Amino acid sequence: MPTDWANSGIDLHLDLSVAGDRRSRVEQALRDAIRSGRLAPGTRLPSTRALAAELSLARNTVSAAYEQLVAEGYLAARTGSGTTVNALPARPRPAARPAQVPTPRFDLRPGSPDVTTFPVEAWIRATRRALARAPVSAYDYGDPQGRPELRAVLATYLGRTRGVLADPEHIVVCSGFVQALSLLSGVVGGAIALEDPCLPLHRAVARHAGSRVVPLPVDGDGARVDLLTDAVRAAVLTPAHQYPTGVTLQPERRHTAVAWAREHGGLLIEDDYDGEFRYDRQPVGTLQGMAPAHVAYVGTAAKSLGPALRLAWMVLPAHLVEPVAEAKRLTDLHTESIGQLALAELMTSHGYERHIRTRRLHYRRRRDLLVTRIGGRHRLHGIAAGLHALLQLSPGGPTEEEVAARAAADGLALTTLGPQWHSPGTGDMEGLILGYATPGPATYPAALDALARALA
Template sequence: TRVAAGPATAPSGQGARPGQRHRQPRTPVPLPPRAHGPRHNLRQGTPDASSFPRTAWTASYRRALQAAPSEAFGPGDPAGRPELRQALTEYLARARGVRTEPDRIVICSGFAHALRLLFDRGTREGPAAGGVLRGPLGVEAYGLGFHRELFAAAGVRTVPLPLDEHGARVDALGRERAVLLTPAHQFPTGGPLHPERRAAVIDWARTRGAVVLEDDYDGEFRYDRRPVGALQGLDPERVIHVGSVSKSLSPALRLGWMVLPQRYVGPVLAAKGEREAWASVLDQLALADFVTCGAYDRHVRRMRQQYRRRRDRLVAALAARAPHVEVTGIAAGLHAVLRLPPGTERSTVKAARWQGVALDGLAAFRHPQAPTTAGDGLVVGYATPSEHAYEAALEALCEVLPPE
């Protein structure tokens, strides 16, 4: 965050020259409103923090604390608490079609932590030496930049796959050893991976002896139909399924999970270390209770309804005030992509910044070596504002959109 510089003053103990004593201070150079933080935050990736289920979470935390065995307060098992791994086994099978057992689940602090465990070479010895997975790695042509930075830091070369209306062009995969996909809801463009391509990427992994890394970042939030099942259900030995509560509950909890093919469990645990140093054991116990008692399902249902209404309000606002701007992608997730007229993305993002509206242009997510472009667009996080601030955020968004 930049802070506007105030009038220059003499250092402590140093007097001003007589000729300068009565001069008026300079007028500070005006900065965009965002210098003091955005008035309206429409950045993607964050759930409505005001909707966190405090009462239900507190009840689960208390129950878990009272029921926890004494050994739970010792050094944590790097695999994660057995109570949580059992709860996730049952929940993921029911809600996402994941096929697993508790001993194939490893708890982590989120998706970035999972990537580090899988790819970071570090200074390990034994089965995790040199990284659990190796490159080159196929990735979608549009995705999060900090993931690419993480891979680069680990020495992993990424190969961008073109995207079209059916998702990633998995037929472009060749000699890569792994591929990272968001099959339920491509981030950020918003489409699901077509069923034929889901089958094709599994066939590729079997033929090449490769692995598919599935980022199920918002798979529970589908608004027009039942969520698409996890890709892992097609072949548990060729897919690593990664999820977290960052979108469904809160990123502050720092809790995620990896559902691993059996051959990767040992190397991942070796990479993690002898003790749990990342995910709070007490939070793990609380989440296990939260899932088992049904509170997690109730919360997801409530937020699914809330976010669907928000997306509907976004679509309605655009239809009324900017009908030339199209919302693309399926009705799912916590963000939407707005297609803009060609050549207007940069100026629109700049105008939004000046008006105190925080959002991202679609180009910010493009892989530097992507063979094609998805065109001009905005990535709008409709889940981020609190409910009482959402209407004003929509109003501000519509004001900065380019004319037809």
């Protein structure tokens, strides 16, 4: 009678293609699996009856193979415990790998929120409610633009809180700002201007997508958008809270940027990476609200909730929706759907905004402690908003590399300003980018103590 593979309870792959009779082939297949480590010590093997049925062999053939491998020490057979894999003598260890960089005791590097504050219970409740209401189609392949439930709630939320003119049909959900930048760079093509300084990863992403990266200097009024020319197809801006300097793009420069986009048919890519966190001022309106036909607005849940969700959204000019959605389809088909449904539910129930308000107070207290402990002796930039500050080092004092080395010796990880410049080391100042959101509550004060010692 042929084996019913649908009902087979045995999950054991054995390669019986080696030469020899049936018993020797079973023996050799098991030896190879044990030697290679594919069958780990302690693994319980199927009974001889079950394996014989699966391999379409006589039971005594499998029994003889097991007995031979027990005699050779590969297997152990104990009454009542079945047959298990024995531990083989230790093999020579491979050459030692390079020493791993030790995990720092304290971390003030920017880029992440305080992940200990992730709203676990609220997210679980939102996920349960979302799954209870989800149509069956939610578990199938999805629209490259994202789930309609999330796009609808995002359009309302972004219009109310960030001044974005968002039509759900113009929104594409993606896996973080990095994917948004990659998709937009690939679709727009040509030269793309990025602020100088900016995150090195973003320059690498744009180049990987085939763009030629052009530096756009930043001063006290924000990016020098007056330097944009018709040779540039797109410009990436962080107008509300420039990374890493923390400056805000001033109104006259906003108008200049929009005028450039209209006159030259260029695209402004607005990175609103921490738009929810404002402490000493009203929220700054978006560029997209001024010129939705010329601005691709990108927001993300990475700072408000956590980077692990890999959820971000683009609000696109109408002419870019189809090509960007097609590029998304060809990249990863679509962003996973369950997280989208959970976020839509969290936003609909106002749990998202409650979390934002709580975190805003949490991060303001952290900002205040940073200013109290460090700001009296050192110049801090960009402290009115966001989750990081730029500490400017005084000329003639320790260099940023020296301060970072002192900090590392004390177990504190820091990010220096130097690598953020398009041409590292060519900037007009030295400094440290302090991510005061990153440490957990128990370690933040100690991290500031270590920072003070490094700066002393």
